[in-house]
Amino acid sequence: MNVAIRYAAGSDIGCNRENNEDSGYAGARLIAVADGMGGYAGGEVASSTVIGSLRSLDTGAPKDDLVEILGRAVAEANEKLRIVREERPDLSRMGTTLTAMLWSGDAVALAHVGDSRGYLLRDGELFQMTQDHTMDELLKAEAEQAGQQADPAETSRLSHVLYRVLDGREDREPDLRLREARLGDRYLLCSDGLSGPVDAQRIYEVLSAEADPQRAVDRLIEQARDNGGPDNITAVVADVVEPDHVTGNEPPLIVGAAAQS
Numbered sequence: 001m002n003v004a005i006r007y008a009a010g011s012d013i014g015c016n017r018e019n020n021e022d023s024g025y026a027g028a029r030l031i032a033v034a035d036g037m038g039g040y041a042g043g044e045v046a047s048s049t050v051i052g053s054l055r056s057l058d059t060g061a062p063k064d065d066l067v068e069i070l071g072r073a074v075a076e077a078n079e080k081l082r083i084v085r086e087e088r089p090d091l092s093r094m095g096t097t098l099t100a101m102l103w104s105g106d107a108v109a110l111a112h113v114g115d116s117r118g119y120l121l122r123d124g125e126l127f128q129m130t131q132d133h134t135m136d137e138l139l140k141a142e143a144e145q146a147g148q149q150a151d152p153a154e155t156s157r158l159s160h161v162l163y164r165v166l167d168g169r170e171d172r173e174p175d176l177r178l179r180e181a182r183l184g185d186r187y188l189l190c191s192d193g194l195s196g197p198v199d200a201q202r203i204y205e206v207l208s209a210e211a212d213p214q215r216a217v218d219r220l221i222e223q224a225r226d227n228g229g230p231d232n233i234t235a236v237v238a239d240v241v242e243p244d245h246v247t248g249n250e251p252p253l254i255v256g257a258a259a260q261s
């Protein structure tokens with residue numbers, strides 16, 4: 001089936017931070033969010049390096065092997081981080097999350113590393129497509145396998161500790177999946193600056209209420225700020241529509257740190 005995506009993106013520094021280390025991208029074939037970290041300029045460099053590296057996927061001709069193409073692009077982005085780290089020892093602690101989707105018709109590949117999130121609004125229900133690579137999720141999964149309950153104090157203490165990011169080191173494999181998009185689907189990629197202060201119920205309400213993708217993005221960011229906005233906030237929304245519902249020549253959107261570089 002031939003489909004197109006109508007997209008919007010936004011990024012906000014939030015209420016407490018002095019710089020925006022998130023980067024986001026939205027184009028006709030690629031959407032992505034990266035949440036950089038690592039002190040002094042490191043996060044901005046990491047997230048914008050990875051988004052800059054992935055961008056070329058948006059302009060290439062539609063292809064098969066979407067998952068393989070996206071997986072390889074993530075490995076190349078990680079390799080670029082390794083090179084930057086070698087050139088800039090002051091940025092040795094930098095790293096970034098990445099959640100990205102690559103379309104070809106109604107086939108879509110999803111790549112995910114870290115604790116940014118991908119959500120799908122379909123048939124009036126909101127699904128979280130990604131699992132956070134945080135220590136508390138790891139502990140919970142281990143406890144479940146052992147038929148036990150994870151210690152709540154321990155999991156809450158570790159809820160922001162990432163066990164996997166892209167940082168230019170080896171073995172930074174993303175979770176990779178192939179999905180089928182349907183007409184009417186609405187996808188949201190966001191950094192934890194949105195999914196932290198704004199719960200899934202509220203995200204669902206805003207995504208359901210705002211038909212226009214840019215208005216949905218703006219309202220989600222506003223919600224995160226109203227709830228304290230402790231972190232940088234980035235959101236990308238993509239609606240799956242019939243091809244004649246988009247003109248096909250909208251420019252891609254780049255937001256956050258990647259828009260500065």
Ligand SMILES: [Mn+2]
Pocket residue numbers: 035191192193231232
């Ligand atoms: Mn963040």
